[in-house]
Amino acid sequence: MPTGAWSVYAKTAMLEYAIPGSSPTASPTAFWCALFIDSANPDDSSTNTEVAVTGYARFETVIGGVTSSPFVAANPADLDFSAMDPVTVNAVALYDDDTAGNCYAYWALDAPLIAVAGVIIPANELTLEGERF
Amino acid sequence: MSIEGSWSIHAVSACVSYVLPGFSPDPAPSAYYAALFTDDADPDGGGNTEPTTGGYVRKAVTLTSSGLLTYHNTAHLVWPPISAVSIAGLALMDDLTAGDAWAWWNFPVALDATGGIRLASGELVIRLSDTR
Numbered sequence A: 001m002p003t004g005a006w007s008v009y010a011k012t013a014m015l016e017y018a019i020p021g022s023s024p025t026a027s028p029t030a031f032w033c034a035l036f037i038d039s040a041n042p043d044d045s046s047t048n049t050e051v052a053v054t055g056y057a058r059f060e061t062v063i064g065g066v067t068s069s070p071f072v073a074a075n076p077a078d079l080d081f082s083a084m085d086p087v088t089v090n091a092v093a094l095y096d097d098d099t100a101g102n103c104y105a106y107w108a109l110d111a112p113l114i115a116v117a118g119v120i121i122p123a124n125e126l127t128l129e130g131e132r133f
Numbered sequence B: 001m002s003i004e005g006s007w008s009i010h011a012v013s014a015c016v017s018y019v020l021p022g023f024s025p026d027p028a029p030s031a032y033y034a035a036l037f038t039d040d041a042d043p044d045g046g047g048n049t050e051p052t053t054g055g056y057v058r059k060a061v062t063l064t065s066s067g068l069l070t071y072h073n074t075a076h077l078v079w080p081p082i083s084a085v086s087i088a089g090l091a092l093m094d095d096l097t098a099g100d101a102w103a104w105w106n107f108p109v110a111l112d113a114t115g116g117i118r119l120a121s122g123e124l125v126i127r128l129s130d131t132r
Helices: A008-018 B009-018
Strands: A031-036 A059-061 A064-068 A071-074 A079-081 A087-095 A103-115 A119-121 A127-130 B032-037 B059-061 B063-065 B070-073 B077-079 B086-093 B101-112 B117-119 B124-127
Touching (some): A008 A103, A008 B009, A031 A103, A059 A079, A071 B009, A127 B009, B009 B101
Antiparallel strands (some): A031 A087, A064 A071, A071 A127, B032 B059, B032 B086, B063 B070, B077 B117, B086 B101
């Protein structure tokens, strides 16, 4: 899976954190992983269709540090969507809510995940970098 | 003319940590001070030699938004003559005398400080890419 992209929402929060006098949006308290059948890019929301098959629910996801310089983070544990019905997944995103909320990062998959009997995203598949912007 | 700066690794780590649940980011800066460097302003590289002569001090800087994910220096920055040194770059520090660098610029051509340094409002631009 390619390295994830930060959303403009997340970048705005990052930037405002670094600007004295700004009031950045509050830090998220948790992330949930969401699956999409087309695009997960929240900044081009015209085709963001989240999976809605039986057994699907966003999966609470921890993102941990991998390296500090450059900064790289990833999911330390598998993300288990094995209970959902068959569906084709083309993108993955991290939200700050289990059903709605704001998207912080997203991954457009190089090849679709064909979920015949659910999907498990292995540990360290969702990577995020602290690019030098 | 404006010059686009770069964020330091310190800034990137702090800002990314801010948006990751469970991380403890370094404290946000309460103010920025512009520091001049005679060699290289990149805090993650070599150089970082600040002038020590001619009454040189860092100058307080405020930043103003100038579009999506983009900020620039609000007001002009002026230093009086600083003996016979050339200035290769500038960094935004979170302290008047020490602290961490959050962003930095190396000038395309070194500035002669013998007649003082003047940077116009909007000359220092810092942004985040909106493409990834």
